[in-house]
Amino acid sequence: xxxxxxxxxxxxxxxxxxxxxxxxxxxxxxxxxxxxxxxxxxxxxxxxxxxxxxxxxxxxxxxxxxxxxxxxxxxxxxxxxxxxxxxxxxxxxxxxxxxxxxxxxxxxxxxxxxxxxxxxxxxxxxxxxxxxxxxxxxxxxxxxxxxxxxxxxxxxxxxxxxxxxxxxxxxxxxxxxxxxxxxxxxxxxxxxxxxxxxxxxxxxxxxxxxxxxxxxxxxxxxxxxxxxxxxxxxxxxxxxxxxxxxxxxxxxxxxxxxxxxxxxxxxxxxxxxxxxxxxxxxxxxx
Amino acid sequence: xxxxxxxxxxxxxxxxxxxxxxxxxxxxxxxxxxxxxxxxxxxxxxxxxxxxxxxxxxxxxxxxxxxxxxxx
Numbered sequence: 435x436x437x438x439x440x441x442x443x444x445x446x447x448x449x450x451x452x453x454x455x456x457x458x459x460x461x462x463x464x465x466x467x468x469x470x471x472x473x474x475x476x477x478x479x480x481x482x483x484x485x486x487x488x489x490x491x492x493x494x495x496x497x498x499x500x501x502x503x504x505x506x507x508x509x510x511x512x513x514x515x516x517x518x519x520x521x522x523x524x525x526x527x528x529x530x531x532x533x534x535x536x537x538x539x540x541x542x543x544x545x546x547x548x549x550x551x552x553x554x555x556x557x558x559x560x561x562x563x564x565x566x567x568x569x570x571x572x573x574x575x576x577x578x579x580x581x582x583x584x585x586x587x588x589x590x591x592x593x594x595x596x597x598x599x600x601x602x603x604x605x606x607x608x609x610x611x612x613x614x615x616x617x618x619x620x621x622x623x624x625x626x627x628x629x630x631x632x633x634x635x636x637x638x639x640x641x642x643x644x645x646x647x648x649x650x651x652x653x654x655x656x657x658x659x660x661x662x663x664x665x666x667x668x669x670x671x672x673x674x675x676x677x678x679x680x681x682x683x684x685x686x687x688x689x690x691x692x693x694x695x696x697x698x699x700x701x702x703x704x705x706x707x708x709x710x711x712x713x714x715x716x717x718x719x720x
Numbered sequence: 721x722x723x724x725x726x727x728x729x730x731x732x733x734x735x736x737x738x739x740x741x742x743x744x745x746x747x748x749x750x751x752x753x754x755x756x757x758x759x760x761x762x763x764x765x766x767x768x769x770x771x772x773x774x775x776x777x778x779x780x781x782x783x784x785x786x787x788x789x790x791x792x
Binding site: 513533567 | 735746749750752753754756767786
């Protein structure tokens with residue numbers, strides 16, 4: 435049974451990744467291209483400034499894959515594989531939950547597990563360290579940023595497990611509604627503390643040294659020796675659009691996993707549900 | 721079936737119990753999924769098991785940014 439469920443989860447995830455790719459190709463790629471154009475323009479302006487100041491130009495990094503490959507194939511393969519992996523993790527959580535969640539039916543359980551996946555593996559980490567388009571993010575802090583992002587993901591997942599466990603323990607005393615609210619509020623407070631303790635990306639020591647103390651790594655305007663702006667800061671509209679689409683793609687991904695998996699699991703688990711109903715000498719209500 | 725009596729419409733028994741075979745299956749699948757998560761998003765960026773190369777990084781470039789991974 436668990437093998438079948440995990441197989442369905444991976445399948446649902448792959449399909450979800452495909453849908454997210456269709457969305458990304460149509461809506462996100464033009465925004466990503468704008469960010470890359472900004473980056474090229476900025477590099478050119480920086481090179482001109484360096485030349486004027488007598489600094490030797492650094493070698494231009496050569497492109498390993500064309501933009502077409504990155505935008506048409508790379509992101510597609512990435513999203514489908516990511517979807518399949520998330521579908522597998524989703525299915526693992528789902529099979530562990532089965533039989534341990536009281537009267538919750540297979541289909542609503544699928545939606546709840548998908549919602550937990552969306553929250554813990556993407557949205558909660560995103561709130562602290564949001565997705566950034568190309569041109570946003572400094573090369574020398576990538577290791578720190580990667581570590582901090584993973585800390586956020588792990589904290590979001592572990593605290594969610596604690597919240598679910600605590601909610602189930604409290605259920606006997608307070609009932610479903612109140613225990614869910616208590617567990618949810620506890621999760622918010624705990625994750626809020628984690629977010630407060632972790633540093634802002636702009637406050638990493640490498641960033642403070644080179645750029646001064648700013649909250650984020652979003653590029654500020656480039657100034658010439660006289661202080662005049664020679665190239666603008668990163669466009670706010672491109673940044674906000676990119677992030678909105680990033681959230682949209684993950685929402686599509688996790689909603690699809692939940693909605694595709696739910697009926698498949700219902701069908702697989704139906705005999706078990708009937709047996710449980712028959713145990714009381716009544717036909718099961720489905 | 722005592723569980724079923726307490727919750728008349730619940731699924732009777734947990735599928736995942738302390739059985740070694742099941743736990744190994746879940747651990748195996750979980751490991752593969754996390755490896756995929758790592759190679760799509762983080763390898764050849766923050767750290768690299770394939771050494772000093774950027775093939776994965778460049779190929780998944782757009783996806784990395786879009787999925788929320790830290791990049792560059």
